Amino acid sequence: MQKILTSLMTLSVSAVLLSACGGNSNQAPAGDKPAEGSAPAAANQTVPSKIVIGLDDNFPPMGFRDDKNELVGFDIDMAKAAAKHMGVEVEFKPIDWAAKESELKSKRVDLLWNGLTITEERKQNILFSNPYMENHQIIVVSAGSPIKVKTDLNGKIVGVQDGSSAIPAVEADAVSKSFKEMKKYGDNVTALMDLSTKRIDAVVVDEVVGRYYVAKKPTEYVVLEDNFGTEEYGVGMRKEDQALHDKLQGALVAMKADGTSAKIANQWFGKDIIK
Numbered sequence: 001m002q003k004i005l006t007s008l009m010t011l012s013v014s015a016v017l018l019s020a021c022g023g024n025s026n027q028a029p030a031g032d033k034p035a036e037g038s039a040p041a042a043a044n045q046t047v048p049s050k051i052v053i054g055l056d057d058n059f060p061p062m063g064f065r066d067d068k069n070e071l072v073g074f075d076i077d078m079a080k081a082a083a084k085h086m087g088v089e090v091e092f093k094p095i096d097w098a099a100k101e102s103e104l105k106s107k108r109v110d111l112l113w114n115g116l117t118i119t120e121e122r123k124q125n126i127l128f129s130n131p132y133m134e135n136h137q138i139i140v141v142s143a144g145s146p147i148k149v150k151t152d153l154n155g156k157i158v159g160v161q162d163g164s165s166a167i168p169a170v171e172a173d174a175v176s177k178s179f180k181e182m183k184k185y186g187d188n189v190t191a192l193m194d195l196s197t198k199r200i201d202a203v204v205v206d207e208v209v210g211r212y213y214v215a216k217k218p219t220e221y222v223v224l225e226d227n228f229g230t231e232e233y234g235v236g237m238r239k240e241d242q243a244l245h246d247k248l249q250g251a252l253v254a255m256k257a258d259g260t261s262a263k264i265a266n267q268w269f270g271k272d273i274i275k
Helices: 002-022 074-086 097-105 166-171 174-178 188-196 207-216 242-257 260-269
Strands: 050-055 063-065 089-094 133-142 157-161 181-185 202-206 221-233
Touching (some): 050 074, 050 097, 074 089, 074 242, 074 260, 133 188, 133 207, 157 166, 157 188, 166 181, 166 202, 166 221, 188 202, 188 207, 207 221, 242 260
Parallel strands (some): 050 089, 157 181, 157 202
Antiparallel strands (some): 133 221
16 A cells, blocks of 8 residues: 555656646747847858958058059058958958949959948948948039139039949039039049049049048149038948848947057048047
8 A cells, every 4th residue: 555655646746747847838948049139130141251342442542552552541451450350361352343232242242341432222232331430522623723612513524433422422412413514434533633634623522532632732632612412431241241240340349449440540531530
């Protein structure tokens, strides 16, 4: 009788233990729950050990070739510092800037980092980092030019870089309809050379580029007070590369926090212009 009672008690305890362990059969194990705030799109992605950055190598001071034909510039230094923070190798690849989205989509480059303006149109095809600096589309004219304000561009030939954000910025302004011609160039350097020889009357260009050249030749060029608006620069990548975006954004935040980006900005612009 004692043995029977002992067996019954053992079975009862086992049943209670099994019930407690089983719980709700539909409940997922704790380890399967997604982390709060996680980005599902990047969950299964990995950041490549090497990233290729597409740039216009004739866009000083953002990215250009020095006297030794080496790639230098503000964005070059920023990209190198970011790659170091990310623990990846970086390669810089000069591209036709007018075809930058095709270069990115075809995976010939992984990032576009060269004074790339964030626009709503570009957001349709490009995933952007947060803006890291602000810029204006300024108007540069020759010293002694009668052009003093935007409306003086009526009947004039205005130069812009093909594929640049200067084009939609100018076209969005009603004054552009009064131009004799908006002439497109492969790069800003050639446009400014034509301005010097009076083949054109003005150049609309990114402020960082325009002021860089004006500072080199202060008696040759003048920057007008008027401009064609404010814009923001960001780093562009493919829409599906969320993991790369997150890693890069973390590096940019870290560089701002530890003073790296401010140091680079001071070297190129004489002040911290990082947003």
